[in-house]
Amino acid sequence: MKGLVQHTHDRGIATLTLDSPANRNALSATLVSELRDALKECGRDGTVRAVVLTHTGNTFCAGADLRDPPDPRALVKLLRQLVELRKPVVARVTGHVRAGGLGLLGACDIAAAGPEATFAFTEVRIGVAPAVISLTLRPRTDPRALARYCLTGEEFGSAEAARIGLLTATGADVDDVLEPVLDGLRRASPRALAETKHLLAAKVLENFDLDAGELTRLSSRLFASAEAREGMTAFLERREPGWVL
Template sequence: MTLIGRARARGVETLTLDSPHNRNALSSALVGELADALDNCGKDDDVRAVVLTHTGTTFSAGADLRDPPRPEALVALLRQIVETNRPVLARVTGHVRAGGLGLLAACDMAFASTASTFAFTEVHIGVAPAVISLPLLPRTDPRALARYYLTGERLDATEATRIGLLTAAGDDVDTVLAPALDGLRRAAPQALAETKRLLTVRVLEAFDRDAADLTALSARLFASAQAREGMTAFLERRDPPWAL
């Protein structure tokens, strides 16, 4: 079963997360297929930019709790999005949770419909947004991130744009995305690659400095008793024992 759809139009490769049975959760298989697709795009001279989108009403529900990727694999995927020499743009028409927000932050631009919602739900199941912090912390408002990391509150597209999680939002996501794609199609490939390199210096510094520690933190938390209970409660659709 293919979990990543691919289509091309006028130099823009669209990669579609297509795992409806688990709301496009980041399983080990999906992470691996997406990494392979991005690698192919980076080697194809006919690809000017990449759009990352989804089927269904959820862009990504976060890590697949039944088949989670290794923390190292998720770090490698996030870094690949940041490092690839093609601009990567997220196109969201649904909900994004937890690890899915790491994909948005790793992209060079992110656009969403106003019906989309976002939440860092990790604290509710006993873990922390560890490895996804690598692209999130350098690109997102720190005060706002503290609130949404610690509370797991849901935020709308307007708030997500204000804090830097999104580039822009609109009732029709394709209307707000179109000018960006038009600009990329008019840009020289060499200029795009070098300009992206300028823009990602701080993000890649975070990967170089913190990836090992955050990978270890993620592994430790996911193996903890509280996380096991939190994930079990989530899958059983009940509150964990610490919920007041």
């Protein structure tokens, strides 16, 4: 049976493609599990120099799957796995990114998007908070901008995402943007890449060590709350939640 994460390999670059168009590549328990397995395989494969994380369809990731949500602890493990992987991870985005999908971007070492991509922290609009994904985002994103977009749920584009540090780069053709990046990764020594990534990820991992437990518990409490039930029901029924003024 076809899985939700497709895996290809070309000249040292493993490409993992989120391929769950029925739910806009939302983070279901199944997708999180398959992505973790694919990352483990890449980590063990000595022929893999770096990993590209991309998607099918017009959405990179719509956030948590509200019908089949992953356990918050599983999402923490996935994000930490991306950060700890001893090989660079590059996000290639040509579509929309929402909520938990932004946590994936924050966990990647390099992230590039085309002009068609849009971004939004939509958690507050369904009665929860970007708790777990803040582990990867707070160390790498402009704090003033993060406050604005997390508190309001506003949508913003690729240029703004690059300005605030969510993206590394953006351009009219994301593959043109990534061409010199992938060439550089292929030219780098595997051990040097591993040690350099470890050096650069140290502050992010400190965030996990300090806050992962508390934020996991917060996420669980919020998802079980009455406001979250109303917010998620309203989202699935395509209506405004009862608190909207």
